[in-house]
Amino acid sequence: xxxxxxxxxxxxFDLEPSKxxxxxxxxxxxxxxxxxxxxxxxxxxxxxxxxxxIDDIIGVLNKENLLGKCSIIxxxxxxxxxxxxEGFVPSxxxxxxxRDGVFKEFCKKPTDKEIDLFIVDExxxxxxxxxxxxxxxxxxxxxxxxxxxxxxxxxxxxxxxxSFIGTxxxxxxxxxxxxxxxxxxxxxxxxxxxxxxxQIWLNSLGFDFQxxxxxxxxxxxxxxxxxxxxxxxxxxxxxxxxTMFVPVHHSKPITIDEIIENFQQVILAQIEAxxxxxxxxxxxxxxxxxxxxxxxxxNEITMKDFTALINATENEQ
Amino acid sequence: MENLPWNFEAFRRFLSxxxxxxxxxxxxxxxxxxxxxxxxxxxxxxxxxxxxxxLEWLPRRTASEGVLFNIEGNLFRNKARVFTSFYLVDPxxxxxxxxxxxxxxxxxxxxxxxxxRQFYKEIFARYEYPHPAYDENWKxxxxxxxxxxxxAFFLKIMLEIFKLDGAGEVSAGELARxxxxxxxxxxxxxxxxxxVQSRKRQLPPRKRSDKIDRxxxxxxxxxxxxxxxxxYKQKVKINLFSIQKEEKTAFWESRLNHxxxxxxxxFLDSI
Numbered sequence: 001x002x003x004x005x006x007x008x009x010x011x012x013f014d015l016e017p018s019k020x021x022x023x024x025x026x027x028x029x030x031x032x033x034x035x036x037x038x039x040x041x042x043x044x045x046x047x048x049x050x051x052x053x054i055d056d057i058i059g060v061l062n063k064e065n066l067l068g069k070c071s072i073i074x075x076x077x078x079x080x081x082x083x084x085x086e087g088f089v090p091s092x093x094x095x096x097x098x099r100d101g102v103f104k105e106f107c108k109k110p111t112d113k114e115i116d117l118f119i120v121d122e123x124x125x126x127x128x129x130x131x132x133x134x135x136x137x138x139x140x141x142x143x144x145x146x147x148x149x150x151x152x153x154x155x156x157x158x159x160x161x162x163s164f165i166g167t168x169x170x171x172x173x174x175x176x177x178x179x180x181x182x183x184x185x186x187x188x189x190x191x192x193x194x195x196x197x198x199q200i201w202l203n204s205l206g207f208d209f210q211x212x213x214x215x216x217x218x219x220x221x222x223x224x225x226x227x228x229x230x231x232x233x234x235x236x237x238x239x240x241x242x243t244m245f246v247p248v249h250h251s252k253p254i255t256i257d258e259i260i261e262n263f264q265q266v267i268l269a270q271i272e273a274x275x276x277x278x279x280x281x282x283x284x285x286x287x288x289x290x291x292x293x294x295x296x297x298x299n300e301i302t303m304k305d306f307t308a309l310i311n312a313t314e315n316e317q
Numbered sequence: 318m319e320n321l322p323w324n325f326e327a328f329r330r331f332l333s334x335x336x337x338x339x340x341x342x343x344x345x346x347x348x349x350x351x352x353x354x355x356x357x358x359x360x361x362x363x364x365x366x367x368x369x370x371x372l373e374w375l376p377r378r379t380a381s382e383g384v385l386f387n388i389e390g391n392l393f394r395n396k397a398r399v400f401t402s403f404y405l406v407d408p409x410x411x412x413x414x415x416x417x418x419x420x421x422x423x424x425x426x427x428x429x430x431x432x433x434r435q436f437y438k439e440i441f442a443r444y445e446y447p448h449p450a451y452d453e454n455w456k457x458x459x460x461x462x463x464x465x466x467x468x469a470f471f472l473k474i475m476l477e478i479f480k481l482d483g484a485g486e487v488s489a490g491e492l493a494r495x496x497x498x499x500x501x502x503x504x505x506x507x508x509x510x511x512x513v514q515s516r517k518r519q520l521p522p523r524k525r526s527d528k529i530d531r532x533x534x535x536x537x538x539x540x541x542x543x544x545x546x547x548x549y550k551q552k553v554k555i556n557l558f559s560i561q562k563e564e565k566t567a568f569w570e571s572r573l574n575h576x577x578x579x580x581x582x583x584f585l586d587s588i
Binding site: 285288289290291305308309310311312313316 | 371427430432
């Protein structure tokens with residue numbers, strides 16, 4: 001895809017990323033909408049803490065005694081209207097029985113608390129318009145709107161106190177597009193990589209080596225994402241999330257081996273997937289030819305290689 | 318020896334470690350590619366270089382404004398010697414216009430294996446006449462059968478002046494008058510003595526030569542970029558302050574328990 005085409009395909013939710021590079025800002029905005037029962041979708045590249053944001057929102061609501069019940073599901077390709085609203089399922093005996101989907105079931109028994117929270121992770125992995133069905137109509141003007149469902153002809157409405165959060169990974173372009181009817185019903189809140197979160201997190205863990213500092217490492221994270229943002233094959237929805245820069249299994253303090261293994265297994269692998277497997281030229285541009293060749297030939301990236309990469313990237317404008 | 322050419326690139330902005338490191342990184346991306354006869358590759362190289370270094374490598378002259386091309390030609394035509402004079406690119410590949418050949422220094426620098434101080438020491442230790450990047454220089458110095466490392470030579474003179482007067486400063490004019498006619502490294506202490514003594518008396522006027530004085534000024538300029546020296550009033554002074562990267566203090570050296578003077582002496586002895 002060339003640069004011009006990439007710019008033309010800017011989606012309706014392509015907000016100015018620089019305003020939202022702050023995780024805290026997105027969190028406060030999301031919490032505000034949740035408290036007002038406005039349905040929202042947290043969107044952004046993988047590893048930016050969308051799930052953590054939901055956990056923190058639940059934590060705040062519990063602390064303020066606002067939360068009634070809470071349910072989390074994950075959409076996938078086979079998740080259907082029948083799973084979400086209602087449908088017929090095989091009975092244990094013979095034939096089929098009517099069954100409410102998870103969302104209709106949730107909506108049927110609202111609590112008397114201010115917020116009942118329904119969370120859908122990876123919301124764009126299902127065929128959304130089909131799966132959500134009547135909800136497109138019901139999400140607006142909830143106090144007055146009700147419908148009769150298409151399968152069982154039952155009266156269905158969404159309670160006023162229901163708050164809805166979806167999460168969406170925008171790195172996968174195949175599934176990132178959402179139709180405009182749906183777009184209109186939700187608030188889209190970007191959750192993008194945040195260097196300050198990474199800095200705080202790493203400061204709390206520490207490094208057990210001196211080859212480069214935490215500041216150098218966070219600086220590299222920013223420069224790498226800056227390159228990805230301006231790359232014609234990638235763009236800002238394919239940035240590397242700040243959680244991906246912290247090894248999943250790490251010691252305290254973090255060792256250099258853990259950092260390098262994470263770099264090779266997570267970061268390099270992710271960029272390779274974005275650029276196309278085996279695309280040495282693009283990997284050479286993003287990192288350098290030495291790292292690209294070593295990685296693609298399955299040679300170990302050494303501490304010296306990685307330290308040199310961080311050192312070199314510091315000078316890049 | 319007075320007629321032997323002294324060559325040094327005047328593009329000071331392009332010679333700092335930060336810029337050269339990224340230039341090397343860009344050169345590494347195009348190693349072995351037919352950059353000299355592939356217009357598209359040359360444009361790509363130029364764009365990446367500008368982006369990575371934050372500098373415009375191909376100057377835009379006013380004569381280029383009305384036409385669809387830059388009258389400076391391509392980047393290599395204009396700035397090739399920045400790469401070859403600093404031993405990043407083999408000058409032969411430029412002459413034959415073959416595939417781009419970079420040096421091991423270029424690879425090491427481009428991939429980040431060489432840090433700032435190490436880079437400048439490397440250039441000081443390597444930069445020598447006869448220089449393969451300059452044809453006339455190479456021919457004339459070889460014919461004369463002599464050689465000099467001008468950066469190390471001037472630094473040695475400044476070090477010797479420091480030992481004599483505790484200040485270690487020198488002007489381009491003094492180097493042009495005393496050092497340029499005698500480019501012999503081992504004579505640096507004697508040259509330093511002459512410079513210090515000359516300051517106590519009136520010297521006959523010397524006609525400033527654009528070729529000599531300007532080149533010496535360019536060399537001193539790079540020595541200041543390297544932080545081995547710094548500008549002080551109308552002269553250049555040897556830098557015995559080690560600047561600590563994070564604190565940016567000049568007193569770091571005393572906390573390191575070694576002196577910058579020792580470091581420079583050891584370095585010059587090793588060349």
